[in-house]
Amino acid sequence: xxxxxxxxxxxxxxxxxxxxxxxxxxxxxxxxxxxxxxxxxxxxxxxxxxxxxxxxxxxxxxxxxxxxxxxxxxxxxxxxxxxxxxxxxxxxxxxxxxxxxxxxxxxxxxxxxxxxxxxxxxxxxxxxxxxxxxxxxxxxxxxxxxxxxxxxxxxxxxxxxxxxxxxxxxxxxxxxxxxxxxxxxxxxxxxxxxxxxxxxxxxxxxxxxxxxxxxxxxxxxxxxxxxxxxxxxxxxxxxxxxxxxxxxxxxxxxxxxxxxxxxxxxxxxxxxxxxxxxxxxxxxxxxxxxxxxxxxxxxxxxxxxxxxxxxxxxxxxxxxxxxxxxxxxxxxxxxxxxxxxxxxxxxxxxxxxxxxxxxxxxxxxxxxxxxxxxxxxxxxxxxxxxxxxxxxxxxxxxxxxxxxxxxxxxxxxxxxxxxxxxxxxxxxxxxxxxxxxxxxxxxxxxxxxxxxxxxxxxxxxxxxxxxxxxxxxxxxxxxxxxxxxxxxxxxxxxx
Amino acid sequence: xxxxxxxxxxxxxxxxxxxxxxxxxxxxxxxxxxxxxxxxxxxxxxxxxxxxxxxxxxxxxxxxxxxxxxxxxxxxxxxxxxxxxxxxxxxxxxxxxxxxxxxxxxxxxxxxxxxxxxxxxxxxxxxxxxxxxxxxxxxxxxxxxxxxxxxxxxxxxxxxxxxxxxxxxxxxxxxxxxxxxxxxxxxxxxxxxxxxxxxxxxxxxxxxxxxxxxxxxxxxxxxxxxxxxxxxxxxxxxxxxxxxxxxxxxxxxxxxxxxxxxxxxxxxxxxxxxxxxxxxxxxxxxxxxxxxxxxxxxxxxxxxxxxxxxxxxxxxxxxxxxxxxxxxxxxxxxxxxxxxxxxxxxxxxxxxxxxxxxxxxxxxxxxxxxxxxxxxxxxxxxxxxxxxxxxxxxxxxxxxxxxxxxxxxxxxxxxxxxxxxx
Numbered sequence: 001x002x003x004x005x006x007x008x009x010x011x012x013x014x015x016x017x018x019x020x021x022x023x024x025x026x027x028x029x030x031x032x033x034x035x036x037x038x039x040x041x042x043x044x045x046x047x048x049x050x051x052x053x054x055x056x057x058x059x060x061x062x063x064x065x066x067x068x069x070x071x072x073x074x075x076x077x078x079x080x081x082x083x084x085x086x087x088x089x090x091x092x093x094x095x096x097x098x099x100x101x102x103x104x105x106x107x108x109x110x111x112x113x114x115x116x117x118x119x120x121x122x123x124x125x126x127x128x129x130x131x132x133x134x135x136x137x138x139x140x141x142x143x144x145x146x147x148x149x150x151x152x153x154x155x156x157x158x159x160x161x162x163x164x165x166x167x168x169x170x171x172x173x174x175x176x177x178x179x180x181x182x183x184x185x186x187x188x189x190x191x192x193x194x195x196x197x198x199x200x201x202x203x204x205x206x207x208x209x210x211x212x213x214x215x216x217x218x219x220x221x222x223x224x225x226x227x228x229x230x231x232x233x234x235x236x237x238x239x240x241x242x243x244x245x246x247x248x249x250x251x252x253x254x255x256x257x258x259x260x261x262x263x264x265x266x267x268x269x270x271x272x273x274x275x276x277x278x279x280x281x282x283x284x285x286x287x288x289x290x291x292x293x294x295x296x297x298x299x300x301x302x303x304x305x306x307x308x309x310x311x312x313x314x315x316x317x318x319x320x321x322x323x324x325x326x327x328x329x330x331x332x333x334x335x336x337x338x339x340x341x342x343x344x345x346x347x348x349x350x351x352x353x354x355x356x357x358x359x360x361x362x363x364x365x366x367x368x369x370x371x372x373x374x375x376x377x378x379x380x381x382x383x384x385x386x387x388x389x390x391x392x393x394x395x396x397x398x399x400x401x402x403x404x405x406x407x408x409x410x411x412x413x414x415x416x417x418x419x420x421x422x423x424x425x426x427x428x429x430x431x432x433x434x435x436x437x438x439x440x441x442x443x444x445x446x447x448x449x450x451x452x453x454x455x456x457x458x459x460x461x462x463x464x465x466x467x468x469x470x471x472x473x474x475x476x477x478x479x480x481x482x483x484x485x486x487x488x489x490x491x492x493x494x495x
Numbered sequence: 496x497x498x499x500x501x502x503x504x505x506x507x508x509x510x511x512x513x514x515x516x517x518x519x520x521x522x523x524x525x526x527x528x529x530x531x532x533x534x535x536x537x538x539x540x541x542x543x544x545x546x547x548x549x550x551x552x553x554x555x556x557x558x559x560x561x562x563x564x565x566x567x568x569x570x571x572x573x574x575x576x577x578x579x580x581x582x583x584x585x586x587x588x589x590x591x592x593x594x595x596x597x598x599x600x601x602x603x604x605x606x607x608x609x610x611x612x613x614x615x616x617x618x619x620x621x622x623x624x625x626x627x628x629x630x631x632x633x634x635x636x637x638x639x640x641x642x643x644x645x646x647x648x649x650x651x652x653x654x655x656x657x658x659x660x661x662x663x664x665x666x667x668x669x670x671x672x673x674x675x676x677x678x679x680x681x682x683x684x685x686x687x688x689x690x691x692x693x694x695x696x697x698x699x700x701x702x703x704x705x706x707x708x709x710x711x712x713x714x715x716x717x718x719x720x721x722x723x724x725x726x727x728x729x730x731x732x733x734x735x736x737x738x739x740x741x742x743x744x745x746x747x748x749x750x751x752x753x754x755x756x757x758x759x760x761x762x763x764x765x766x767x768x769x770x771x772x773x774x775x776x777x778x779x780x781x782x783x784x785x786x787x788x789x790x791x792x793x794x795x796x797x798x799x800x801x802x803x804x805x806x807x808x809x810x811x812x813x814x815x816x817x818x819x820x821x822x823x824x825x826x827x828x829x830x831x832x833x834x835x836x837x838x839x840x841x842x843x844x845x846x847x848x849x850x851x852x853x854x855x856x857x858x859x860x861x862x863x864x865x866x867x868x869x870x871x872x873x874x875x876x877x878x879x880x881x882x883x884x885x886x887x888x889x890x891x892x893x894x895x896x897x898x899x900x901x902x903x904x905x906x907x908x909x910x911x912x913x914x915x916x917x
Contacts, residue, residue, distance in 0.1 A: 031617035038616045045618045243513045245523070320524040324531055334898035335891045336855035338869060342890070346883040350545045351538045431634035438636075438861060445636060461644045469633045469641075476632035 059088050059462075067091030069456030092457050093467050099451075100467065103287020103442050109215075109279065111151050113290050116212040118144045120297065123205035126198040128482070133181070137198035139172040206301065213286075213294065217277035219267040227263060231255035244401075283361045287442035289471050291361075296430040299368040303429070304422070306369065307376025312406065314381055325377070332374035337432050340367045345439040364436055372429040379425055383418030384410065416490050423483035427476045434472075444468045546884065555889075557880040558583070559699070564875050566866045568782045571702055579876045580699040586871030587893060593788055593867065594854040594897075600793035601853060602846075605800025610830070612805050623801070630798035635856055638795050642787035643863040650675040653774050665768075672768050672775050677782040679768035679775045686762030707761055714753045721749045784865035788857065796853045800846065807842035808834060839912055847905040851898050858894070868893055 016022070020029060033039040062081065067073030073089035081087060093100070102110055122140045146165035149158060175184070188194055204225075211221040231251040238247035271277070286294070313325035332340070344367040349357060387410060395405035415422070437446035448464040451457050512522045546552055558580040565575050570588045573581060612623040630638070651663035653674045665672045672679040689706030725745055733739040768778030811834050819829040860867040861874055868890065877886035 031615070034615060041614075041616055042618050045616075045622055049618075049622070245513055245519065249526070318520050318524045318527070320528050324527065330899075331891075331895065333851075334895040336858040336869075336894055338858045338861070339873065339887060339891050339894065342873060342883075342887050346877075347887055350542050350884060352545075353541055354544055354548060427632070431632075434634040434636045435859070438859075445634075445640065461648060465637060465641050465644070468637055472634055472637070473629070473632045477628065480632070 055086075059086055060466075062086075063088035063090050065090050065094055068095065070458065070460050071456075088463050088466075089460065090463055092451065092460050092463050096447075096451055096457075097467070099288065100444055100447055100464075101289045103291060103447065104285040105281060105287070105290065106279075106285065109281065111148055112212050112215070112278075115144060115148045116209045117293065118147075119205060119208065119212075123202040126202060133176075134195045134198055135172055135176050135179075135184075137201070138195055139169065139176050141198075141201060142168045142172060211278075214281055214283070215278045216280040217267075217271040217275055219270040219274075219276075220263075223263040223267040223270075224259065227255045227258045230258050283359045286361060288447055289444050291436070291441065291443045292430065292433040292472075293475075295361075295365060295368055295433040295436065296426075298365045299372045299429050299433075300426050302369040303372035303376045303425075306373035307380055308411065310373060310377035311380035311384060314377065315384055329374045329377050332371055333378070337368075337371050337435055338438060340371055341435055341439045343367060360441070364439075364441070368429065368433070371432075372425060375425045375428070376422065379418050379421035380414060382421060383414035383416075386417045387413055419483055419487055419490070423479055423486075427479050430476060430479070431472060444471065542884070551881065553884060555885055557876075557882050557885070560880070562876065563879070566871065568780075568785055568866060578699045579872075579880070582876060583868060583872040583889070583893075584700060586866055586868035589785075589865065590854070590857055590860075590867040590869075590897075593785065593792065593857045593860065593865070594850075596789050597792040597796065597853050597857065598850050600789065601796040601800055601849070604793060604797035606804050608797060608801035609804025610808070612801060613808060627798045627801050630795050631802075635791065635795045636859055636862060638791040639788055639859055639863055642791040643783060646783040646787050647675050652676075653770065656770050656775075670765070670767055672770075672778075674775070675783065676774070677780050678786060679778040679780055681765040681767050682777070682779045684764055684766045686764065688761065710757060710761070711754065714757050718749050718753050722746050725749065782865070784860065784863045787863050788860050788865050792853050792856055795856075796849055799849050799852075803842055803845045803849065804838070807838035810841045811837050836912075843905065843909045843912065847902055847909070850905065851901055854897055854901060855894065 017026075020026060032042040064073045064076045064080075064087065067076055067089055068091065070089060070092075073091050074084045077084045077087045077089070098107065098110070102113060105113060119141070122137065122144055125140065126137055142165055146162070146169050149161045149165050179187075184192075207221045207225040211218055231254060234251040234254045235247055238250055242250065310325050310329060313321050314329065316322050316325075341364065344363040345360065348363045348366070352358070391409055391413065392405070395409045400408065434443055434445050437443050437449075440446070442450060445468065448468060451464065452460060512518045543552075559578050561576055562579045562582040563575050564582070566573055566582060566585050566589075568589060569585045570592065571585060573585045608623050608626060611619055612627070614620050614623075650673055653672075653676060655661060655663040656665065656672065656674070663674075670681050685707050689710060691703040691705050693701065693703055695701040725742055729740055729742045766777050768775040768780075770776075815833055815837065816829050819833040824832065857867060858869040858873075861869050864870070866874075872886055872893075873890045877883055880886075
């Protein structure tokens with residue numbers, strides 16, 4: 001009896017998927033032509049893209065870079081392409097880009113705003129990227145100063161500075177490249193000196209930046225910083241003698257008294273005795289994109305802590321505190337920023353003691369900070385509301401007091417949850433800095449109109465707008481990408 | 496035998512204000528209150544002193560003075576002899592016009608873009624991403640000025656429509672004229688009009704109400720009432736017999752029929768814009784400033800709304816759409832009946848704040864010369880009278896009132912669509 005059952009003894013080899021499912025064709029079929037409607041939509045969008053790009057690309061790239069005025073640009077365009085339409089005249093950017101960036105800031109002092117921007121980046125790195133090592137941060141800092149020293153006019157003093165900074169850069173750079181983290185840890189264990197914490201520079205920066213930008217003597221900046229030192233000292237040593245609450249009040253009061261009453265006299269006395277300083281720059285010389293960054297950074301930096309306090313106040317059980325915070329937040333959020341800027345430009349001096357006349361940029365900074373703080377408070381409140389009650393109860397059960405619980409348990413989680421909201425508030429406030437052009441400050445948009453008022457650039461629009469849009473796009477887009485990176489990095493798998 | 500006694504009554508000591516949690520909160524609140532009062536008193540005192548020094552103590556009398564300036568885009572009648580108060584009212588109406596137009600357009604564009612960003616067509620999703628990122632990352636003020644520049648620079652002058660061989664022609668069967676002075680669209684006219692009713696006589700807040708409009712609203716209201724009746728009847732029949740009677744033609748007739756009859760009775764016709772002399776006459780003239788502001792604000796806000804819509808749709812678990820598919824619903828019905836109603840709950844709260852933002856951003860009208868309330872009360876009136884404190888205060892109050900009413904209205908709507916849980 002023969003065995004007729006069929007048993008396969010070998011497997012067929014695996015086959016490639018059909019050609020229409022893989023590679024470019026498969027991708028096209030899945031993503032662009034999955035159905036009739038999709039196919040039609042794809043063709044239509046291709047037409048739309050072609051239409052837009054065929055207008056924009058020649059305009060951007062078939063352009064004139066070196067025309068001294070619009071008429072000159074047009075002559076070159078007629079000579080090259082036979083028509084003046086459809087070609088950009090980047091001559092205006094070529095000629096005025098420094099002004100668009102710096103406003104009327106004295107051109108020989110451009111190094112100072114650049115240095116403060118670079119230092120800003122250095123000051124922010126330990127906050128933004130916590131994996132950056134101490135050596136890296138101090139290397140960046142010394143490098144920034146070294147570059148500035150190189151750019152400075154040469155004198156004996158500057159040569160000494162250059163040599164010093166070059167040496168320091170080399171030393172830290174050498175350590176950075178050659179020493180691994182483990183070796184360094186061993187050295188430190190054997191008694192080598194640790195580099196100071198980079199956050200120290202971050203703490204100094206807010207007082208350094210105004211001095212770099214506005215110039216003048218250094219004493220007001222130092223005296224302002226000293227107010228915080230006084231507050232800290234009272235807070236630190238007052239505890240031994242007073243209750244927690246009294247110490248806190250005393251610390252705030254001491255700092256406020258120092259700032260309002262004493263620091264003015266002290267700083268003027270010190271400046272007359274020891275005039276250390278750099279050339280002063282008037283506020284009306286500030287402008288351009290620099291002004292947007294300045295206002296944005298100050299508003300962003302100051303509004304986060306104020307926003308946290310306001311959010312906590314809004315969540316508080318203390319009726320009066322809660323009522324004040326709610327009133328403030330709702331009022332600020334209910335009115336447009338432009339009315340607050342009117343207050344800054346027209347009214348703020350009316351509310352100050354007679355004879356006070358403080359700087360317009362400072363006034364704008366105050367109003368913008370208050371504005372963004374109200375929005376920040378709402379974002380953070382959202383984060384606080386998202387925390388489960390158990391977190392608060394856990395903090396209570398550990399015996400932490402209110403501030404400890406906030407600092408160690410509540411705030412880190414609440415802030416993490418509200419990162420997207422915080423960053424979009426940042427982006428919003430940065431974009432809103434353009435509104436100062438309405439109250440007569442020369443930011444980028446104000447400068448664009450000023451350039452247009454010049455007879456040689458009368459009638460130029462698109463190039464200026466494109467340049468301004470490009471500047472803002474770069475900054476805002478990178479901020480939003482950074483927030484996405486941060487969200488991914490802090491992702492713990494549960495909220 | 497033990498005697499129950501109350502625990503010894505602790506006498507109140509002053510230090511308990513600081514150390515006892517029962518009293519400490521009261522202490523903190525009292526201190527906060529006192530600090531706030533001191534600050535407010537200091538500010539008000541300074542303001543009074545300064546204003547007296549300047550010789551203009553606070554008064555709102557300037558609102559009754561003759562304004563002396565013109566407002567070209569307006570809803571109510573106004574001339575330069577009217578008071579500042581009326582100018583502010585006209586400005587307020589202009590703000591509301593832009594806000595309402597902008598919110599509607601932004602919602603339509605935003606929902607469209609948001610849904611399209613999730614399209615499985617790769618190209619369309621990318622185009623929408625580019626749109627959203629471009630508009631979100633550039634200041635709205637720049638968009639407004641840019642829109643204004645585009646309108647002024649690229650559109651033909653009214654002169655171009657003149658002559659035997661005009662270089663520009665009117666659009667949409669010769670009814671709409673798009674010029675660099677604005678867009679002229681046909682206006683509705685009635686040959687047997689019922690006339691207007693004047694309210695408040697000669698006062699600054701006077702306003703006219705067109706009887707024709709009221710008649711239309713009444714007829715429309717009656718139509719909707721009738722449609723509801725028809726639908727209710729269809730529902731009862733469906734519940735009793737299981738068959739739903741065809742109602743769409745009745746509904747359509749009820750919706751349009753009475754209105755069309757009314758239009759014929761009133762003698763409805765369109766007034767077309769015509770070129771007379773150097774400019775167009777007749778029709779409704781929408782100025783460039785209005786259009787630029789409307790366009791820029793809606794496109795800008797639409798980018799934010801698109802993100803909200805996208806996040807809202809993504810927040811609905813895929814199980815919902817899978818269940819809908821299992822029931823045999825087609826994709827567009829799944830979207831309309833299953834996804835969107837649920838996504839709406841996530842979408843509405845941030846949408847409210849975007850409407851508020853659009854309304855507040857409309858104050859940037861001052862940059863293109865559109866006379867909204869910031870341009871009238873906060874602009875020319877304040878410059879002419881020098882009443883900065885009063886002007887800014889009124890301006891803030893008006894915006895605060897608008898914001899609070901919008902958020903109140905939308906929160907009420909939010910509550911009505913909210914998921915009812917235990």
